[in-house]
Amino acid sequence: MSATACQNCPLRKRAIFTPMSREEVAFTQSFKTGEMVVDAGTTILLEGSNSPQLFTVLKGMGTRYKTLENGRRQVINFLFPGDFAGLQAGLMGEMKHSVEATTSMTLCVFRRSAMFELFQHHPERAYDLTWIAAVEEHFLGETIASLGQRDARQRIAWALVLIYERLKAVGMEVKNAVPLPYRQQDLADALGLSLVHTNKMLKALRDTKLAEWQNGMLKIRNIPALAEMALIEESAPDVRPLI
Known part of the structure; x- marks a missing residue:
């Protein structure tokens, strides 16, 4: 299956997402290394892991959760198309929660190593990452x-x-x-x-x-x-x- 070009991303046309300039689309395409298709039940990111990849959900749904000391699972929230995953590992060195595919999912895969290039040369996109982190914090506060x-x-x-x-x-x-x-x-x-x-x-x-x-x-x-x-x-x- 060929990867979806960022220029043709089906999510970009949705009014919920901020319009992107031609330069932003081009950088996102260079940031993206491909796509990954996973089956339901696949662990995408594991708590405590140091993932070299970041992901945006293109299709499907997932679950964010923490594993408690007694082995029980505590659901934090859910992942839907357009959501970003792996930011914790990118900024803090390791994931503080796990991410699992609830359905089959198609994920856009990004190079974690290029994230600091984003902060250096594309401050608008870096601000977007900050916004995503702030919204996640706000949602947890609402919860x-x-x-x-x-x-x-x-x-x-x-x-x-x-x-x-x-x-x-x-x-x-x-x-x-x-x-x-x-x-x-x-x-x-x-x-x-x-x-x-x-x-x-x-x-x-x-x-x-x-x-x-x-x-x-x-x-x-x-x-x-x-x-x-x-x-x-x-x-x-x-x-x-x-x-």
Whole structure:
């Protein structure tokens, strides 16, 4: 399979991503070494590892997680098309969490060794990396706020609205539904809930016809009502850089 040229990247046309100049596209192409296709269940980045590569998700979905001392897995968040992975290893020398493919994935592969060239000669793209790191920190802050201030129903509504809008923004919505191939346990872990409680709340949302998550598909019938339940305003995701 031939690699996708950055100039023809299908994600670039999506309004969620910041437009790139011809020079930025050319540098990104030189930064990119190819593409990697992995099967579901493949570990892409391992906690404690020192990866020579950085990745952008072109297709598919993944999971970020930490392994606890007792061997249990704590889900941090999810990876969707356009997301960047491996920045921790690039800046801190090793990964502080692992990344696993939830579905089959196509990843754009970048040279970690060229990252400092980016900071030296392409400050605009370096700023994009800083922005990505800041957004990840902000999202973790939002998650902590959600754990502390939202009840179970509100947490699940919050997560489903954010996930739905993010996947819609990259063109994955069809007839008010988006693919969501995760397990209920993954969502429960990410939101600090038990599996039983999560299942109960999802059933309540389904019974009230607000949202339905079955067979790997998430359908939301009333986004404004679900956003109100989540204590957030309905809005499109922030425009973000694409590396």
